[in-house]
Amino acid sequence: MANPFGKVWLITGNSEFLSDRARRQAVEQIRAAAPEAEVAHAVASSLAPGEFTALTSASLFSTAAAVVLTDLQDLGEAVAAELLQYAAAPSDDTAVILIHGGGAKGKGLLDKLRKLPAVSEVSQQAPKYERDLVAWVRQESRALGRSIDEEGASVLVAAVGSDLRSLAAAVDQLVTTLAEGESLDATVVRRYFGGRAEVRGYEIADAALDGRLDLALERARWAEAARVAPLLITAALASGLRQLARVVTADPGLRDADLAREIGAPPFKIRALRQSARGWNETSLRHALDAVARADLQVKGGSAEPGHAVEQMIIDVAVARSRS
Known part of the structure; x- marks a missing residue:
């Protein structure tokens, strides 16, 4: 396995799922090379000048470190200058993972990073x-x-x-x-x-996220009868909630096309996501994601009644939405 330290991963693309998987694989490679490595996570828009330099500085507690920086397109100009300076001469005991959400925003920074020898791009297009x-x-x-x-x-x-x-x-x-x-x-x-080809995980998720509990449960029971894998339903709900979270926290002035690029959803789906987002806030989304995570563990762990786990998840999601 190649040494991951002294390098910068640049993960780009319009697929949240693919980018997140590439990030996990990079972190796994780092941990395999240095189990004691400290891994710090940061969101680009939250970094003040000097903070990226601090994150990539030597640690008193570990000989190796890693920094995961998401939403690179939102990085401020001053911090972008720090990043470029670091990437031109990266530390031998630090690994950096940069994640750009796709779209034209931040293209100038991407172009400059791509020219640096230490930067390796992983493009993830859906x-x-x-x-x-x-x-x-x-x-x-x-x-x-x-x-x-x-x-x-x-x-x-x-x-x-x-x-x-x-x-x-x-x-x-x-x-x-x-x-x-x-x-x-x-x-x-x-x-x-x-079985019922029309019973798909995302249709169950759409009904649940829109607050149509009866329809979501009905579709879930159809799916169980058609032997649709419960894991597909939990995955669809998790994906839908993540997209909703991006819509809820997005600038309300963004156009549909710009928001589609930001969150990696098809443009036609943005209007539906905006409509669904009216019934949610950050707290209710967090509770709903917790419910999906519990159900996912039960399904993957061989729960004796996976169908019950899915139905309880849908009910918990509906309860979370009703309290928003």
């Missing part, structure tokens, strides 16, 4: 069309050590939808569930994700 989603599913499967044919990937996209988090969870479930030597094809995909 698939745009169905054929791209199919190719992405096949690549995801290969990365997990199994191959899926084009028909099987197409069936999976049709059954699960375009949410990458849900698709990744579906591929992971298929790969870990299949017996060794069993082919991953359309027949297998239909076995696990067939």
Whole structure:
């Protein structure tokens, strides 16, 4: 494994899920190289002049350190100058991970960073069309050590939808569930994700986030009858809540197209997200995310009644929204 220290990762792209996964992988690589490394997290807009320099300075408590800086597009001019100065001659015992949310904002800083030898860019662009989603599913499967044919990937996209988090969870479930030597094809995909193709995780999530509890529970029960994986529902709700959180905390003056670039959602979905966001605030979103995290642990841990865990999650999300 290459030494991660003395380097700067630059993670760019319009997919929150892919960028977050690239960040986790980078942190895992850092911890594997130096388990004692201190990892500091910061949001670009919150950094005052001098703070980035302090974060990357030598520590009295560890010989190695890492800094994760998110929302790079919001970095102030003075701190951007500090970052460029550091990236031109990074410390040998520090690793820096920079995450840019996509879009044109901050492009000047990106261009300057890309010219520096110590900077390695990881571009994470979300698939745009169905054929791209199919190719992405096949690549995801290969990365997990199994191959899926084009028909099987197409069936999976049709059954699960375009949410990458849900698709990744579906591929992971298929790969870990299949017996060794069993082919991953359309027949297998239909076995696990067939039934009511219209019952998708994101539709359940949309109903729950809009406060339509009866509809969300009805769709969840349809999904259970159709053997839709509970993990897909928890993943869809988690993704929807994260997008809502970005809308709730965004500048209300942002145009739909600009906000779409900021949060990595399709432009057509922004109006629906703005409508849903009216029923939420930061506190209620935090409570709802806690409920989804609990259900996700129960589902992944082999809960005896995963269907009950999903229904309780939907109810808890509705309760959180009603208290906003």
